[in-house]
Amino acid sequence: MNVSVQFRKNDNTLQGFVEGELDTYTAPMLREELDSIQLFEGMSIELDLSNVRYMDSTGLGVFVAFYKKVMKQKANLKLVALSSRLARLFEITGLSELMEIESVKKV
Amino acid sequence: MNKLKAQYKRILSDYIQSQNESNLYIGQNFIKQLIQKNLTPEDVIDIHKQAIEEIYNDLPESMLHAYDFLIEVMVHFGLMFKEHQSLLIKQEEIRIEMDVAAKIQNLLLETTIPNPKDLDIGMVSVPIRKLNGDYVHFMHNQNYFSVAVTDVVGKGVPAALCMSMVKYGLDTLEYARSNPSYVLEVLNNIIEKSVDDSMFVSLFYGRFDLENNIFTWSSAGHEPALYYNSTEQTFYDLETKGLLLGILQEVKYNQHDIKLNDNDFLILMTDGVTDFREMEEFDSRGYIKDLALSISHLTAQEMCEVIYEKLQELLNFNIEDDFTIVVIKK
Amino acid sequence: MDSKSTVEIITELDIVAARRLGRDKAREIGFNKVDQARITTAISELAKNIFLYAHVGKIVIEKIEVNEKTGIGITAIDRGPGIQEVRKVLEDRYRTPDSVGAGLPAVKRLVDSINIQSKIGLGTKIKVVKWLNQG
Numbered sequence: 001m002n003v004s005v006q007f008r009k010n011d012n013t014l015q016g017f018v019e020g021e022l023d024t025y026t027a028p029m030l031r032e033e034l035d036s037i038q039l040f041e042g043m044s045i046e047l048d049l050s051n052v053r054y055m056d057s058t059g060l061g062v063f064v065a066f067y068k069k070v071m072k073q074k075a076n077l078k079l080v081a082l083s084s085r086l087a088r089l090f091e092i093t094g095l096s097e098l099m100e101i102e103s104v105k106k107v
Numbered sequence: 108m109n110k111l112k113a114q115y116k117r118i119l120s121d122y123i124q125s126q127n128e129s130n131l132y133i134g135q136n137f138i139k140q141l142i143q144k145n146l147t148p149e150d151v152i153d154i155h156k157q158a159i160e161e162i163y164n165d166l167p168e169s170m171l172h173a174y175d176f177l178i179e180v181m182v183h184f185g186l187m188f189k190e191h192q193s194l195l196i197k198q199e200e201i202r203i204e205m206d207v208a209a210k211i212q213n214l215l216l217e218t219t220i221p222n223p224k225d226l227d228i229g230m231v232s233v234p235i236r237k238l239n240g241d242y243v244h245f246m247h248n249q250n251y252f253s254v255a256v257t258d259v260v261g262k263g264v265p266a267a268l269c270m271s272m273v274k275y276g277l278d279t280l281e282y283a284r285s286n287p288s289y290v291l292e293v294l295n296n297i298i299e300k301s302v303d304d305s306m307f308v309s310l311f312y313g314r315f316d317l318e319n320n321i322f323t324w325s326s327a328g329h330e331p332a333l334y335y336n337s338t339e340q341t342f343y344d345l346e347t348k349g350l351l352l353g354i355l356q357e358v359k360y361n362q363h364d365i366k367l368n369d370n371d372f373l374i375l376m377t378d379g380v381t382d383f384r385e386m387e388e389f390d391s392r393g394y395i396k397d398l399a400l401s402i403s404h405l406t407a408q409e410m411c412e413v414i415y416e417k418l419q420e421l422l423n424f425n426i427e428d429d430f431t432i433v434v435i436k437k
Numbered sequence: 438m439d440s441k442s443t444v445e446i447i448t449e450l451d452i453v454a455a456r457r458l459g460r461d462k463a464r465e466i467g468f469n470k471v472d473q474a475r476i477t478t479a480i481s482e483l484a485k486n487i488f489l490y491a492h493v494g495k496i497v498i499e500k501i502e503v504n505e506k507t508g509i510g511i512t513a514i515d516r517g518p519g520i521q522e523v524r525k526v527l528e529d530r531y532r533t534p535d536s537v538g539a540g541l542p543a544v545k546r547l548v549d550s551i552n553i554q555s556k557i558g559l560g561t562k563i564k565v566v567k568w569l570n571q572g
Contacts, residue, residue, distance in 0.1 A: 023384075031305070054384055054387075056382070056384075056428070057258070057260040057309075057378065058260060060260065061260045061305035061306065061307065062305060064304065064305060064307065064351075064354055065303075065304035065305035068304050068354075069304070085387065091348065092328060092329070092330060092331065092346070093309065093328035093350070093351045094327070094328045094347075094348045094349050094350035094351060095328070095350070095351070095354075096348070097348050097350065098350060098354070098355070149471050149474060149475075150471060153469075153470060153471045175470055175474075178470060178471055178474050179474045179477075179478075182471075182474045182475055182478045182547070183478055186478070186543040186546065186547070187543075189543075189546070190540075190542065190543065
């Protein structure tokens with residue numbers, strides 16, 4: 001099992017495409033990937049989670065820690081393309097009220 | 108050393124001649140002497156090589172090179188093998204430490220299910236590993252009964268350490284009559300100050316007013332509890348958007364009241380009960396509702412046990428998370 | 438005759454060069470085949486450490502004669518990151534997360550003595566000695 005992030009730079013926005021399953025074993029990998037981002041004031045980061053097939057609370061923890069780090073740097077973080085399963089996780093935990101989250105539009 | 112070599116040569120040539128079981132037995136017993144002399148695998152191969160060289164004086168050169176190659180490989184193999192052994196020993200030490208930690212945790216977090224009048228309470232809490240990341244806390248006095256169901260993110264040691272803190276937080280808020288929203292606000296501040304950024308706790312807190320049959324609840328990012336209203340014959344999700352504990356300072360929480368009537372029941376649980384990795388499309392909450400309704404004639408404890416058993420069967424006894432369920436029946 | 442030989446470790450090929458040099462020297466001093474294999478393995482591990490963690494450095498191989506004893510000395514010198522806790526790296530259980538070799542505990546087992554000097558940020562010097570068995 002693995003998790004990977006592909007980054008793409010667009011003007012002032014850094015897009016990250018997260019792929020894989022996020023659990024106790026892979027969460028540290030994601031954490032390392034996200035920690036490698038050079039943050040600066042005013043920058044925007046958009047993480048696309050459409051290819052995250054599974055996530056448990058440890059995975060959630062990585063996003064929370066990263067969100068706090070981004071806020072400290074006065075940058076912006078947005079999570080996009082969440083499956084309904086992931087979106088529910090963010091909703092139940094109250095994180096959807098705190099962080100900017102966009103789920104996949106239901107067809 | 109020369110004596111050993113001579114002995115080995117004799118045993119070997121005996122075997123080559125007669126291929127007797129007794130030769131093999133003698134050979135194996137000979138190992139003891141090699142061990143006593145502290146010989147390594149490559150030493151043994153070297154002895155063998157020399158013996159063969161002496162037994163067959165017309166051995167092709169290439170065969171000797173092959174032995175040299177084996178000696179070379181065995182030097183490294185021996186080292187890696189030793190290292191592997193010492194890792195196994197280390198692993199065993201850790202296992203013993205974990206057992207001790209688990210015992211201490213069980214003592215610290217021991218929960219006795221209270222027995223307030225007019226309520227029937229049952230609970231099942233099973234850790235996936237030795238240390239439990241879930242915890243249920245009950246308090247009870249003449250007028251109030253209160254319950255907290257908590258789940259620390261992550262598993263194992265970090266979760267267990269954090270859980271002890273939550274327990275002592277709950278203990279210091281000792282009064283069973285405290286407002287659920289207040290309890291969450293205080294705990295949130297304690298946890299936010301003391302743990303790292305990726306560590307947090309979800310908690311469902313409920314307080315039952317035994318006099319007026321009012322159940323007041325609040326939730327911090329926890330799996331919504333189920334409330335069955337027997338008059339309406341309907342389930343409700345006790346869901347708020349209260350934030351997980353330990354993320355931000357000074358979070359405010361809402362609390363809500365429900366009036367419990369006879370035959371109503373509540374199911375409090377952690378996400379280990381509803382979140383199944385391998386069954387993406389499975390409506391676990393729907394399943395639990397149907398199941399609970401079909402067994403609502405049982406006692407609260409029996410209901411918990413049946414739900415646990417059925418889910419275990421459904422998942423082929425492969426539950427992947429700490430599993431905690433509490434049933435409260437009026 | 439100069440009794441010291443040095444191999445600079447820059448690429449993985451240099452590890453093989455150091456091994457070759459070490460084996461020749463060990464044979465010349467009179468070590469048997471098995472000890473030659475041990476000495477070469479120790480050199481290999483030391484060189485691999487340089488290659489992996491310090492990137493560049495050198496291996497110095499010399500014949501040692503003290504009193505009645507003869508032996509081989511191998512010194513690995515690098516200007517790498519240094520070793521934080523020398524005592525710890527000699528314990529079996531100590532491993533850097535992605536190390537591939539058997540590491541220093543293994544080297545220690547192959548030789549008679551090991552001496553490590555290390556300064557954080559400046560580099561590391563490891564000297565090992567193996568004596569020729571008399572008789």
